[in-house]
Amino acid sequence: MNRTFFSAFIIGMVVGLGNIAFAATAPNIVFMMCDDMGWGDTGFNGNKIIKTPNLDRMAEGGAVLNHFYSVGPVCSPTRASFLTGRHYWRLGIWKANQGHLPQEEYTIARMLKAEGYTTGHFGKWHLGTLSKTMSAKGAARKPEINYAPPWDRDYDESFVAESAIRTWNPTEGKQYQNNPYFENGIVATENLKGCDSRILMDRAIPFIQTAVKEDKPFVAVVWFHAPHEEVEAGPEYLKMYEGHGEAAHYYGCITAVDDQVGRLRSELEQLGVADNTALFFCSDNGPEGSEPKDRSKTRRAGRTGGFSGRKRSLHEGGVRVPALALWPGHITPGSKIDVPMSVLDYLPTVCAMAGAGLCEQRVLDGENILPILVGGKLEHTKPIPFRHGNNACLVQGKFKLIIESSNDASKDHLFDLSKDRKESHNVLKQYPEKAQKMRAEILAFLKSAKNSHSGAEYDVAGYKPVDYWHKLGAKKSKAKKKKTNVTMQAAAKVN
Known part of the structure; x- marks a missing residue:
């Protein structure tokens, strides 16, 4: 047995006194994640059809993580591991819409809140119900037992839906029934038309603006619904992909996400905090459905980049996902990193970046990958x-x-x-x-x-x-x- 694999994580120095320098800057952090996006669905991973210019520029300014895992082959498990640095099996989140994020867990939000950060979560939640009496999955979801909203999990601001909703005009989709957007614990009624990715970024940006105005470091978790079903692209995005049939909806909603990534980065520049903000991007698992013979006839048009398996599979196509990391002044622009890493590594890495403290009672399955991201270390220590x-x-x-x-x-x-x-x-x-x-x-x-x-x-x-x-x-x-x-x-x- 590899004892270090299961021992409690202890922060080490990155390079000499480098970790002290990182902690002193109190970097802002933005985590972005798509839903059911395949490894091969972005320009930076070689897709020649789907337009992702802003993600591609992010790749040019930071690092492409070529061998990055969602860990979970479906939504909820990945999200649990993302926020805790612990495998979802430890938390009892076996699959999508089962279990919830325990109140006792030590999360990225809890860790950074203790360091003076303001915390925000925007988009999909999928880690428990948002109401004690209502759930998108009905009574079988046990809404009272599995009530675990972000406003009760150390987030100062939140704009979330319990589970997947339509990517265009979300309130008109069938998935919106008993699955509304909650804004800081109250059902949202304003600004819910059009592109869902734009709708949630409309909440994330004001959160960031307020944090900058108040001179507070911030962590913003932005979990897009796209390109999860119900997949529907708006008219301007469908026009970009004329001739691609039903697949135009899939391609269009990814480009819509990309537009919001660009919008976010522009706002960070205007606020003067871009150089002190670390950005991370990935997907929560591989693409939905079987490999289509003719993508023009389906909206399940995701690409795995040639890997075997898709969503719900532990083969690479189900868990190996597109990923980026950008931290100006620390991560070398244009880097391509082939070392295996995963969402399990986010919490211990952010801990090192912010000079935060960890909960010694928790066994972590991830590790601090900052030495890999900034160069010098060429292997992931923990399996x-x-x-x-x-x-x-x-x-x-x-x-x-x-x-x-x-x-x-x-x-x-x-x-x-x-x-x-x-x-x-x-x-x-x-x-x-x-x-x-x-x-x-x-x-x-x-x-x-x-x-x-x-x-x-x-x-x-x-x-x-x-x-x-x-x-x-x-x-x-x-x-x-x-x-x-x-x-x-x-x-x-x-x-």
């Missing part, structure tokens, strides 16, 4: 864990191991990602010792995650998770039977 359904996975350097059972290794698959983009060649027999070691690390991670899920790190008397632990390799029918027969009070005791 990157994944879990979805009855598959668990680990990426370590160029190798990726996928297992289906905790006690049967006969169906394990080991891939050399440096040579096998499509994960079509199982090299387990060539590297048996490597596979054995990685399998042991996966099982150790799952054991550690089970301990976290029970609430062992929260120091809360009588803590009970809202759902039972999902054992690797358990039959679905058995799991469903357990869920039906076990009360909430006894859930933590069920294996």
Whole structure:
């Protein structure tokens, strides 16, 4: 077992006294994330159709993270790991619209708020319900039990919807039913027409303007809904992609996001804070649907860039996503970084950038990647864990191991990602010792995650998770039977 993988994270110096210099500047931070965007859906990753000039300029001014993982192959799990630096399996967020962000978790917002930052979240939430009586998914979502809004999770300002909504005229889409925008805890009624990406940026920019006026460092989390279904582009964007049929809607809503990225950067320049603001961009998982034979006939037109798998898969196309990092004066412009990294790394990295403190009681699965981003370090120290359904996975350097059972290794698959983009060649027999070691690390991670899920790190008397632990390799029918027969009070005791 790699003990450092599961030990509590301790901040180290970046280079000499560099970390002290970073902390003294109190950089502003903006996190942007698209929803269901594929690795191959941007210009900076080689797309020749979809226009993303502002993201491409961001890539030119910072770093393209060529080997970046969402960690979750669906929405909610990625978002949980994004904000906490901890694997979603520790939090009981097994899949989309299940579980919620526990109040006890130590998040980016909580960490930076303690350092004097003002905090804002805009766009999709998907980490619990926003009402105790209403949910986009109905009574099955258990809105009272899973109530976990951003205004109760250390955000000073928020403009959020519980889950996905239409990307154009959102209030007119079927997904808006019981899923309205909440603005600081109150259902929003103004400025809800037109481009959804513009609507949420209309809230994020005033938040930033106020922070600058009050001379406060800020962290803004901007989670776009595009290009998640319901995919619909506005007239001006459809015109850009005439001749592409239904795919024009998909392409257009990505360009709409790109326009808002450009708008944000222009505002930062006008406010005089661009040089002291770090920007991060990624997607929450791979593109929706199967690989289309004819993109002109579908709005599920996302591209994985040739990787195998799509959304809901632990293969690269489901979890390897487009990503950028820009921090003027620190990250070398035009960098292309091939080191594996993930959303798990955001919290410890921002901690180092801001000179913040960490919660020593929390086991982190991510690490501070600042030494990689600024140059000098060429490897990610911790292996990157994944879990979805009855598959668990680990990426370590160029190798990726996928297992289906905790006690049967006969169906394990080991891939050399440096040579096998499509994960079509199982090299387990060539590297048996490597596979054995990685399998042991996966099982150790799952054991550690089970301990976290029970609430062992929260120091809360009588803590009970809202759902039972999902054992690797358990039959679905058995799991469903357990869920039906076990009360909430006894859930933590069920294996």
